[in-house]
Amino acid sequence: MPFPLFSNILLLLILVVLFSIAIATLHRWRIGIITIFIWLYLEDIIRRFLPGQPIQVMLIKDVLLFLTYFAFLATLIIAKNKRSFVAWKPPFKTSLLVFGGLCIIQSFNPNLPNLLFAAIGLRSYLWYMALLFLGYYMFLNQKGLIKFCRILVYTSIPLLFIAIAQYMFFDFMSPLIRPFVGAHSFHTFALHPNIKFVPSVFGASSRYASFAFLLFFLGMGLKFYPNNSAKQKFFINISILSAAVGVFISGVKTPMYLLTVGTLVYMFVYKKASLLNVWSQRKAILMPIALLSIILFLIVHFAFKDISLYLRHSQDDLLRRRPATLVTDISFAVKYAGLWGLGTGSRSQGLQYIPEGEEWASRGGPEQKKWGVEGGFAKIWYELGPIGAVI
Numbered sequence: 001m002p003f004p005l006f007s008n009i010l011l012l013l014i015l016v017v018l019f020s021i022a023i024a025t026l027h028r029w030r031i032g033i034i035t036i037f038i039w040l041y042l043e044d045i046i047r048r049f050l051p052g053q054p055i056q057v058m059l060i061k062d063v064l065l066f067l068t069y070f071a072f073l074a075t076l077i078i079a080k081n082k083r084s085f086v087a088w089k090p091p092f093k094t095s096l097l098v099f100g101g102l103c104i105i106q107s108f109n110p111n112l113p114n115l116l117f118a119a120i121g122l123r124s125y126l127w128y129m130a131l132l133f134l135g136y137y138m139f140l141n142q143k144g145l146i147k148f149c150r151i152l153v154y155t156s157i158p159l160l161f162i163a164i165a166q167y168m169f170f171d172f173m174s175p176l177i178r179p180f181v182g183a184h185s186f187h188t189f190a191l192h193p194n195i196k197f198v199p200s201v202f203g204a205s206s207r208y209a210s211f212a213f214l215l216f217f218l219g220m221g222l223k224f225y226p227n228n229s230a231k232q233k234f235f236i237n238i239s240i241l242s243a244a245v246g247v248f249i250s251g252v253k254t255p256m257y258l259l260t261v262g263t264l265v266y267m268f269v270y271k272k273a274s275l276l277n278v279w280s281q282r283k284a285i286l287m288p289i290a291l292l293s294i295i296l297f298l299i300v301h302f303a304f305k306d307i308s309l310y311l312r313h314s315q316d317d318l319l320r321r322r323p324a325t326l327v328t329d330i331s332f333a334v335k336y337a338g339l340w341g342l343g344t345g346s347r348s349q350g351l352q353y354i355p356e357g358e359e360w361a362s363r364g365g366p367e368q369k370k371w372g373v374e375g376g377f378a379k380i381w382y383e384l385g386p387i388g389a390v391i
Helices: 004-027 029-049 055-078 093-106 115-127 131-138 142-154 156-168 205-223 230-249 253-269 275-279 286-303 315-337 357-361 366-370 377-390
Strands: none
Touching: 004 029, 004 055, 029 055, 029 131, 055 115, 055 131, 093 115, 093 377, 115 357, 142 156, 142 205, 142 230, 156 205, 156 230, 205 230, 205 253, 230 253, 315 377
């Protein structure tokens, strides 16, 4: 546990930095986008150093988003040449408007105790959606976009080093290496002392695996960008390898399987990355080697489960348990939600932090309290009813 003086100094420093970022973001909204990406890396590191590891630290991301949205709208309003702004109309605008409209209508569902429930639900469904529009206007040219993507992909290298350090020294006292404690240790090896789940700089191993999965395929896309220098090609290849290893050692099954299947599809479908084309290029020989390595890893993973790094059930149990869980969750949602649902946010994460949230979560007795906070498809059915689930 860090010294209280150090924690107080760190908290004061965070406030000063946030205030400076807020001023800069209001002046140039693109600074806000860059800051949000940086914060995604630092959020859980800072939280580990603070006493009690307060979950409220995650709200800083929402504050940064609000400032960025506000600055973006202000820029549009005061723009001298409004004709230079061409409104982006995404191809999925109709479905987005219908779903967004339903979420807003369900915010006034009479079953909800108060509007704070709806605020939490709208945050889950729509709050981050606007980043699609800001992302469209983020870069003024292709060069800026490619440079940003390269920097993002390169981060897979230090992330892997931290993940390996956590795997080897997970019981070390440094907050950077130790996982979260208590209720915050969900999805980390703190809950499974015999299995080391690696969260890297993130608070959960599943988040690290998902992020490494994204960096892997982003790197695969950059690999075939025609204007890469020899140095850039080298670091992109190392980054792709680092991201893949990060997914494999994270202890999370789904990203590993998706990465394996996705790589196979990518290499057979994408013309520039097809096996025949790659095999004819000596400089790209790493691609088939990577493919063979993945296949070998899967053989070892399934054939020698005693040396596997993964806490996994047998495939037979997986086939029996997962469908049964899905049926149970949907049955629960149908039982309690009725035809119209219980309203936006009625089963969203974070209800325990708002008035009447705890009482609401346990009003159905042990059956309802045992049901998970987030249930995927069943959660949408529970909140928005069968109509929302269909949409």
